[in-house]
Structures are given as structure tokens and as C-alpha cells.
Amino acid sequence: MExxxxxxxxxxxxxxxxFMNVLTYRLPRGLNIAIPPSSCTKCGQRIKFYDNIPVLSWFILGGRCRNCKSPISIMYPLAELGTGLMFLGxxxxxxxxxxxxxxxAVVFFMLAAAFSDVFTAVDDNFECGIIPDSLNLAGFIVGFALSWALYGTFKFPLYGALTGFLGLFIPSYLFKLIRxxxxxxxxxxxLMAVVGAMLGIKSIFFVIFASAFLGAVYGISLQLVSRQKNIILxxxxxxxxxxxxxxFYAPVFDALLYNR
Ligand SMILES: [Zn+2]
Known part of the structure; x- marks a missing residue:
């Protein structure tokens, strides 16, 4: 049973x-997420339900559209597999x-934001990575609704969202002013406001510093490998x-940061 x-x-x-694959492709391009139904981005052929089985269909089709044989990115089955595994976690x-x-819900909105940001950043049709407002708004509402269901109060997501927003807005405003x-x-x-709405005020301190740290490590390694300067991540x-x-580790970080 387990x-x-x-x-x-x-x-x-x-x-x-x-569904996330549909969102991360269509939302940044301003396309309707329901109409038309899933179709090949190259030839427009509608994808039959039996060719739309998560993870499996990509392998059955050999990574190509059944109609026009143009390649389908391996990121599609990987996103499906990753989301499934994280839900399992x-x-x-x-x-x-x-x-x-x-x-x-946290996993879904965070992965959707990350994929959307990366896919638009590597697409020449976009100047930079995009996290669509509609996605952030949906995450924000779901965050509030779930916090209400879990804790019976809107204080948790409200304080979290405000702290998250200001926690990134103030430094980025100062950066703009100076540089x-x-x-x-x-x-x-x-997105940081969504994180606050979903994970609360205590998460913000950790998330801002951990994300800056991860970004810096990745950015510096990339500069060393590619010998390029001013890479925009x-x-x-x-x-x-x-x-x-x-x-996954909130109690550990909260104990380290706040229980002194
Ligand atoms: Zn096709």
C-alpha cells in the first residue's frame, strides 16, 4: 500500500x-495555456494522448515528433521526472x-520559475530570463491559501511575502542607484515574495544568502571555465x-539561525 x-x-x-512544460513555454511568450491543446512547437501537429505520457513518451518516440520528426528537447522528460521525484521526496x-x-506546491512553483527563467535566458528571442508575473501571482495566491489551511492565519504568508519582497528590492534599488x-x-x-508567502519570514534570511552563495559559486566557476567576464546569470x-x-531542512536552519 505504501x-x-x-x-x-x-x-x-x-x-x-x-503541465509545467506547457506553462514555461507558453507563459513567457504570452500564449494561452489551454488553447490550442499540446502540440508540436515546430509543425503544430496536435500531440495525441498516448504520445503525451509523462517521461515515457519521449523515450518511446526516440525524442522526436511523431509527425515531423524534429527533435524534442530532453529537458521535457527531465522536468517531468524531476517534478515526480521531488513530489516523491x-x-x-x-x-x-x-x-x-x-x-x-513549493516544489512546483520553484521548478516552474527556474525552468522559465533558464529557458528564456538561453532563447535568443528574449533579452534576458523571464519569470512570468502570472506564474508568480499564482504561486502567491496558492501560498496564501495553503498557509491559511495549515496555520489558520494570513499573518504567516503576509509577513513572509513583505520581508521577501523588501529583502531583495532594497539591495537591488541601492545597486541601481550606485551603479x-x-x-x-x-x-x-x-519570486522572493512568493517564497515568503509559502515558507514564511524565517525562510527569507536563509534563502537570500544561500541563493547568493550558490549563484556566486556557479558564476565564478563559469567565468573560470569559459574565461569570459561579466556573465549575466x-x-x-x-x-x-x-x-x-x-x-526540506527548515528545522535545521531555523535552529541554527534563531534558537540561540
Ligand atoms: Zn512536429
Whole structure:
């Protein structure tokens, strides 16, 4: 029975990962997320339900569209697999509880923001990485709703969101004032408000510093390897990574930071 539940949660995660692929492609391009139904981005052929099974279909089709044979990015099945595994992780950590669904929601919105940011950053049609406002707004509302369901108060998400927003807005405003150029995208600042709404005020201190640290380590390694200077990195994935780490180890970090 336990194994059945685990497989079931993984499957829900993989299906939502498939929906996430639709969101991260269509939202930054201003496309409707429901119409038309899933179709090949090259030839426009509608994808049949039996070719739309999360993770598996990509391998069955050999990574190509059934109609026009143009390659389909391996990121699609990887996003589905990753979301499924992270949902499974939430189940193993929290059991079949409301906390688990809260964890799944955090995972979903953080992965969606990270993928959206990265995919638009590497796409020449966009000047920089984009985390769509509609995605942040949805995460914000879900964060408030779940916090209400878990704690019976709006104080937790409200204080968290305000702290998250100001925690990134103030440094990025100062940076702009002093250096006269944009340091942080608006999408990143709004994403931090979503993190606060979902994980509360205590998470912000950790997430800001951990994401900055991860981003710096990655950026410096990339500069050393590519010997390029002034690489502009999308910051969303680092916020997302730090938030998911906090989700799983919140008691450890809270004890370290606040229980003195
Ligand atoms: Zn096609």
C-alpha cells in the first residue's frame, strides 16, 4: 500500500511536470495555456494522448515528433521526472498530509520559475530570463491559501511575502542607484515574495544568502571555465534551489539561525 501511494504521488508530480512544460513555454511568450491543446512547437501537429505520457513518451518516440520528426528537447522528460521525484521526496519527508501538498506546491512553483527563467535566458528571442508575473501571482495566491489551511492565519504568508519582497528590492534599488544599471530582475524580486508567502519570514534570511552563495559559486566557476567576464546569470534557479533546500531542512536552519 505504501509503495502504491508513493507511485501515485510520483505520477501526479510527473503529470504536473508535464503541465509545467506547457506553462514555461507558453507563459513567457504570452500564449494561452489551454488553447490550442499540446502540440508540436515546430509543425503544430496536435500531440495525441498516448504520445503525451509523462517521461515515457519521449523515450518511446526516440525524442522526436511523431509527425515531423524534429527533435524534442530532453529537458521535457527531465522536468517531468524531476517534478515526480521531488513530489516523491515530499511524500517521504511529510507523509500523506497537508504539509506534503504544501511541499509539492513549493516544489512546483520553484521548478516552474527556474525552468522559465533558464529557458528564456538561453532563447535568443528574449533579452534576458523571464519569470512570468502570472506564474508568480499564482504561486502567491496558492501560498496564501495553503498557509491559511495549515496555520489558520494570513499573518504567516503576509509577513513572509513583505520581508521577501523588501529583502531583495532594497539591495537591488541601492545597486541601481550606485551603479546606474539593473542588478536584479523584477521577476526575481516577486519570486522572493512568493517564497515568503509559502515558507514564511524565517525562510527569507536563509534563502537570500544561500541563493547568493550558490549563484556566486556557479558564476565564478563559469567565468573560470569559459574565461569570459561579466556573465549575466538568471538568478531565479538559485532562489528556487535555496527554497527547496529550506523546505526540506527548515528545522535545521531555523535552529541554527534563531534558537540561540
Ligand atoms: Zn512536429
Amino acid at each position: 509503495a502504491f501511494k508513493a507511485v501515485y504521488i510520483f505520477f501526479i508530480g510527473a503529470c504536473l511536470g508535464s 515530499c511524500y517521504l519527508k511529510f507523509g500523506l498530509t497537508l504539509e506534503m501538498w504544501h511541499g509539492c 546606474k544599471k539593473e542588478g536584479m530582475g523584477g521577476g526575481d524580486i516577486k 538568471p538568478f531565479g534557479p538559485f532562489i528556487a534551489a535555496a527554497s527547496v533546500i529550506y523546505l
